[in-house]
């Protein structure tokens with residue numbers, strides 16, 4: 246982008262300060278910008294340059310609609326790229342990206358997705374059987390244990406003791422991505438020093454275990470009949486009859502394991518944090534689960550959780566053609582950031598935006614361009630339906646078995662962990678009563 250481009254106003258602090266603020270306190274920072282400059286503003290970031298933030302439904306709609314021809318996600322997940330690999334769906338672009346999306350979407354929809362119900366239920370029952378009555382449980386790590394089991398069994402078919410080393414390796418990789426130091430991975434020179442050298446060593450060990458799974462599956466004559474995601478990707482062929490090579494298989498599996506596990510666990514932890522402080526919403530959900538296992542109100546609770554606590558607070562695009570958004574003429578090459586958090590807290594769209602109130606979505610489908618926890622356009626989260634399905638089964642299983650109360654006096658604080666907004670204190674809950682044998 247040329248330096249003469251006229252961009253919306255924004256903070257005047259040096260780029261290094263703005264970068265630090267956006268990284269350390271992404272919610273406070275964008276709220277302060279919105280208070281001062283309105284919903285559309287520019288920030289200036291080290292190594293990236295100017296970035297224009299939007300949060301109005303019309304601009305969001307335009308960006309998503311132009312995804313196929315006009316945007317790339319250059320620089321997306323720079324932090325995660327050394328872990329995900331260059332062939333990850335998250336970083337692929339253009340025709341290659343669309344072809345892979347087509348290949349990878351089916352297991353996350355319809356009947357294929359519903360086949361995971363039992364493994365979700367099993368993982369939840371197993372987890373909550375260890376929750377003692379009267380004690381405080383940190384729901385965030387507990388939900389991470391459940392969602393890791395679930396995504397491992399979706400990806401590898403079964404998740405049994407044979408997978409213990411892989412589970413342990415993934416846990417090490419995942420905890421390193423949650424570390425506040427993870428961003429250092431983006432500097433190649435730092436990768437040779439601790440803690441990065443340790444992170445990369447765990448990663449290489451886990452890669453070897455994944456490679457062993459891939460070669461087992463390639464050698465297995467029943468692979469074509471199997472329904473797990475690894476088998477499906479091993480058997481898949483593109484229009485030219487080409488399959489995925491081992492490097493790409495590894496990158497796509499790592500992407501699903503990472504993208505599918507932490508996000509859903511965090512959303513569930515936020516759900517407990519918000520729901521348990523709202524006795525009416527909580528009791529109504531309990532009653533609905535007792536009567537039919539959970540329906541419209543459950544969906545409303547999940548939608549409202551993802552609105553008020555969007556796990557991923559913002560998504561970026563880079564324009565490949567000039568575009569006018571919210572009255573601003575932007576040049577090709579402009580970095581555009583859609584703030585999910587600001588879009589979800591617009592009082593004209595969501596009155597009393599900071600109040601957790603599932604009745605906003607009671608029997609009402611969230612709007613595609615105002616409620617965007619899963620992004621949109623050609624990059625919309627491929628696990629959106631799966632994540633909401635998993636949340637429903639986990640909530641149903643827990644709330645039909647246990648009575649819960651908040652484990653702290655005030656709502657948990659939002660802090661940034663890598664690309665997610667996480668509950669700072671792990672969203673504690675207390676089991677007040679066990680209703681039935683888990």
Ligand code: HEM
Nearest residue numbers: 504505508509512556557560619620621624625626628632
């Ligand atoms: C509550 C849980 C989740 C949230 C909030 C979430 C959110 C998101 C967001 C915001 C994006 C970027 C969309 C964009 O740029 O427009 C995304 C992309 C993605 N998500 Fe999720 N996600 C969740 C669960 C999952 C699950 C369960 C999986 C897979 C098992 C998954 C796999 C992916 C993948 C592969 C992409 C990249 C899609 C692409 O670039 O084409 N996510 N997710």
